Amino acid sequence: MDDLYREIILDHYKHPHNAGEISHPSCSAEKVNPLCGDEIRMDIVINNDKVTAIKFSGQGCAISIASASLLTEYSMGKKIKDLLRFSKDDIVDLLGSELTPARLKCALLSLEVIHTALKNYETKKT
Amino acid sequence: MKISSIRNDFPVFEKNKNLTYLDSAATALKPKQVIDSVVQYYSEYPSNVFRGLYPLSQRATEAYEKAREKVAQFIHAHSPSEIIFTRGTTESINFIAYAWGRLNIHSNDEIVTTIMEHHSNFVPWQELVRENGAVLKVIDIDDSNKDSLFRIEKTVFSKITTNKTKLVAITHVSNVLGTINPIKEIIAGVKRINPHCLVLVDGAQAVPHMSVDVQDLGCDFYVFSGHKMMGPTGIGVLWIRKELLEIIPPFHFGGSMIEKVTLEESRYAPPPQKFEAGTPHISGAIGLGAAIDYMNTIGVTNIQKHEMALTEYTLKRLNDFGSITMYCPQIVRHRGGVLSFNLYDSENHLIHPHDVGDVLGLENICVRAGHHCAMPLATRLGIPASVRVSLHIYNDKKDIDRLIEGLEKVRKIFK
Ligand SMILES: Cc1ncc(COP(=O)(O)O)c(C=O)c1O
Numbered sequence: 001m002d003d004l005y006r007e008i009i010l011d012h013y014k015h016p017h018n019a020g021e022i023s024h025p026s027c028s029a030e031k032v033n034p035l036c037g038d039e040i041r042m043d044i045v046i047n048n049d050k051v052t053a054i055k056f057s058g059q060g061c062a063i064s065i066a067s068a069s070l071l072t073e074y075s076m077g078k079k080i081k082d083l084l085r086f087s088k089d090d091i092v093d094l095l096g097s098e099l100t101p102a103r104l105k106c107a108l109l110s111l112e113v114i115h116t117a118l119k120n121y122e123t124k125k126t
Numbered sequence: 127m128k129i130s131s132i133r134n135d136f137p138v139f140e141k142n143k144n145l146t147y148l149d150s151a152a153t154a155l156k157p158k159q160v161i162d163s164v165v166q167y168y169s170e171y172p173s174n175v176f177r178g179l180y181p182l183s184q185r186a187t188e189a190y191e192k193a194r195e196k197v198a199q200f201i202h203a204h205s206p207s208e209i210i211f212t213r214g215t216t217e218s219i220n221f222i223a224y225a226w227g228r229l230n231i232h233s234n235d236e237i238v239t240t241i242m243e244h245h246s247n248f249v250p251w252q253e254l255v256r257e258n259g260a261v262l263k264v265i266d267i268d269d270s271n272k273d274s275l276f277r278i279e280k281t282v283f284s285k286i287t288t289n290k291t292k293l294v295a296i297t298h299v300s301n302v303l304g305t306i307n308p309i310k311e312i313i314a315g316v317k318r319i320n321p322h323c324l325v326l327v328d329g330a331q332a333v334p335h336m337s338v339d340v341q342d343l344g345c346d347f348y349v350f351s352g353h354k355m356m357g358p359t360g361i362g363v364l365w366i367r368k369e370l371l372e373i374i375p376p377f378h379f380g381g382s383m384i385e386k387v388t389l390e391e392s393r394y395a396p397p398p399q400k401f402e403a404g405t406p407h408i409s410g411a412i413g414l415g416a417a418i419d420y421m422n423t424i425g426v427t428n429i430q431k432h433e434m435a436l437t438e439y440t441l442k443r444l445n446d447f448g449s450i451t452m453y454c455p456q457i458v459r460h461r462g463g464v465l466s467f468n469l470y471d472s473e474n475h476l477i478h479p480h481d482v483g484d485v486l487g488l489e490n491i492c493v494r495a496g497h498h499c500a501m502p503l504a505t506r507l508g509i510p511a512s513v514r515v516s517l518h519i520y521n522d523k524k525d526i527d528r529l530i531e532g533l534e535k536v537r538k539i540f541k
Contacts, residue, residue, distance in 0.1 A: 005485070005539045037497045037510050038480070059510050061480035062540075103484060 004097045005062070013062040018072035020055045027121035030058070031113045033105055038064050042072075042113045046121060051075045051083065056110060063095070063103050068110035070094050080118050086111065127428055129522045135159065135420075136520055146491040146525045151301050151331060151464050151498075151516035154356045156417075163416035164358060167409045175408055176382060176399075190408050193415030194398070197363055200418045201329075201348065202339040204368050210401045211411050214362030215330040216246040218349035219295070221364055221401075222326055223250040225377040227293065233259035236291045240265045240278050240307075241506050242300045245499045247328045251295055260292075266506070267303070275455045277305040284315040287323060291316070294325045298332035302498045302514065303454045304437075304464035306332075313344040324370075330354055334518070335433060335462050337426045340365055352410060356518075357417035361410030364401075371397040378403035429519045433463040436517050440465055440526050447533060449474075453507055463517035466498070468509060469536060477540045479511045485539060486532040493529070 022028075022043035030041035038060035045053035054075050056068045074094060075083055091107050092099060099107055133139055135157040138147075147155060173183040175190045191206070198206040212218045227250075231237065237251050241264055255262045263286055269276050278296065287294070294316050299306050313325050326347040332338055334355035340348045345367075352361040366374060376383055376394060383403040386393045394400040421429065438458045444450055444467060453466040469477040483495030494514040497504040504511060515529065 005481075010539070035496060037501060037504065039510075061478035061484075063481075063484075100484075100487075106480065 004095075004099070004103070006097070009062060009066045009095065009097070012066035012069040016056075016065050016069035018055050018069065019057065021057050022053060022055050025053075027117045027124070029113050029117035029120060031109060031116065033060075033064070033109050035102065035105060038106065038109060040064065040068055040110050040113050042068075042110065042117050044075075044114070044117050044121070046080065049080050051078055051080070054114075056113075060109070061106055063099070064106040064109050067091060067095060067107040071110050071114065075114065080122065084115060084118055127424070127432065129432070129520065132424070133520050133522075137161065139520075142490065144490050146489075146528045148515045148517065148521065148525060148529060149492045149494050150334075150518035150521075151354070151514065152494055153353045153359065154334060154518055155520060156356055156358070157420050159420050160356055160358065160413050160416045164409045164413045167412050174405055186408060189412050189415070190406070193411040193418075196415045196418045200338075200422075201333065201363075201365060202341055203365055204341060207396070207398050208365055208368050208371065210364040210366065210398045211406055212349075212362045212364050213360055213407070214351040214353070215244075215328060215349050216362075218347075218362055218364035219247055219326065219328070220250050221377045222347055222349075223254050226324075226370075226374050227251075227254050228258070229375070231258065231260050231292045234290065235260045236263055236288065237261070237293045237295065238263045238265065238283070238286055238291055239295045240267070240297070242267055242276075242278070242303060242305065242500065242503050243295070243297055244301055244328065244330065245501070247295050247297060247326075248502065251293075261290075264502070267305070267503075269453075269507075275305060275457065275460050276300070276303045276453070277455070277460070278307050278312065280308055280311040280315045283312045284319060287316045287319045289320050291320050291323045294323060295328070296325070297328040297330075298338070299329075299335070299462045299464070300500075300503075301331045301464060302466050302500050302503055302512070304461040304466075305455055306336075306460055306462060309345070310343050317344065331462060331464065334421075336430050340367075346370060352414040352417065355414075355417050356420060357414035358407075358410045361407045361414050363414075366397075366401075374401075376400050376403065380404050382406075424519060432519055433517050434458050436521055436523070436526065437461065437463045437465070439523055440515065440517070440529075443526055443530050447530060449537070453509070453512055464514065465516070466512040466514045468512050469533065469540075471537075471540050476509075477536060479513045481540065482513050482533070482536050485536045486529070489528070489532050489535070491529055491532045 025043035026046040028043040040058040054072045171182045171185040173186045175187040194206045194209045197209045324346040327345045329350040333350040348365040353359040380403040385395045449470045455461045479495035
């Protein structure tokens, strides 16, 4: 257990990176985890098919906030198509810990929101 | 009454050493008496009911109908024909919403419910008014001060009921706050203003823990689930007051519920058969009957007394723990054994209930964390979620001591 609540995760939870909103994002999305009511929103700015700014807002448990923080950090400068390929296993790697199915939902929430936002962007573009 | 010997009735404790189960409001553990009754049905007389002329089927039919009688006696119904077996509370409420509601509630009529309802006693009514243009009125709780009972006061109901109110749908005991609503007084007040208004009471958290007398309460529909009272999952009860049995049409149609079928039309069987189409959950009903026997052997008042004493102890330990906000009444006399709260860290930030539940879970301490299927209530309380502890007859002080130790651990991690 102490594995999941390592310093790094607690640190990202208490002092999340990229928390906030962007006033004119290229795309955004938000989602609720029906299990606990947690809510995450992502605002993303895209230039030349790359993420140049990303911020998240909302409320959630340690795992969902830490994963939003880690994931937004990771996403900076990445290509849309690479981010769309980012998977469940990659999240687990990013958090550096095994997760129970319930906690996996928390960890995946922000990834789902990013994917939704990016897909919205792509459909808008075409 | 020795709780240690009661715990011996629950095989789950043998298979899971060090289990602290504090989530009985979600579903209760099952004593071997209930499990055995189900196994016995499947191994000794696994036949359908009402159909075969052979002894096995007769035995199944008798056991199934005996279970109905037990339920009727347990909630002091007028007769077993008022007891309809369903899948549970949710199906019982939807039954009324579809079979009765959609025929009798029209545009501009009113349904009155409360902010503390479980989604199963809220969404069906929201859906109904969305379809037909009726009005859903939602009554608030009183949590104005430290001694508040977090309940629905009868005076509020009397003010909100009008001659357009067709239905009042209210929970007997809240699955989040533990509040016991003054149902009898509320119903008397409602019926004084509008004698034609029907009242549905959600007894999911009441029947497992206290003595219920549906005739004394004066309601028209009373619903609950078997699995929360130590019975099997997938079986529940809809009690309909006898005067309404003929008026209310069937919800489902098909086998078992008919008397005669021709190409042109069908005549329905008398209640309760007319309300139970298809092969019922026979083992579930038998298991529920066994759960009622089990509760009667211990005595419902003993169960309630034990839970009250343990609730008092839990309230004290939680209050002493500090940095805690409780969302429930403090006066044991007015509440059941459900307690909701949140923990705060040293900087007074909420420790997310999900994290609390997770850390406790790793110690095999089972609590619920979330909105407990009552999102409007969580919103009303201004919280995303809460931690919920709920008690039953197999819990003791040791469980609460372990809970507090677990919470200490949470506090250490989230300093
Ligand atoms: C007050 C209340 N009503 C309704 C329900 C729904 O019961 P079921 O899921 O068994 O249909 C529950 C159980 O979670 C409850 O606590």
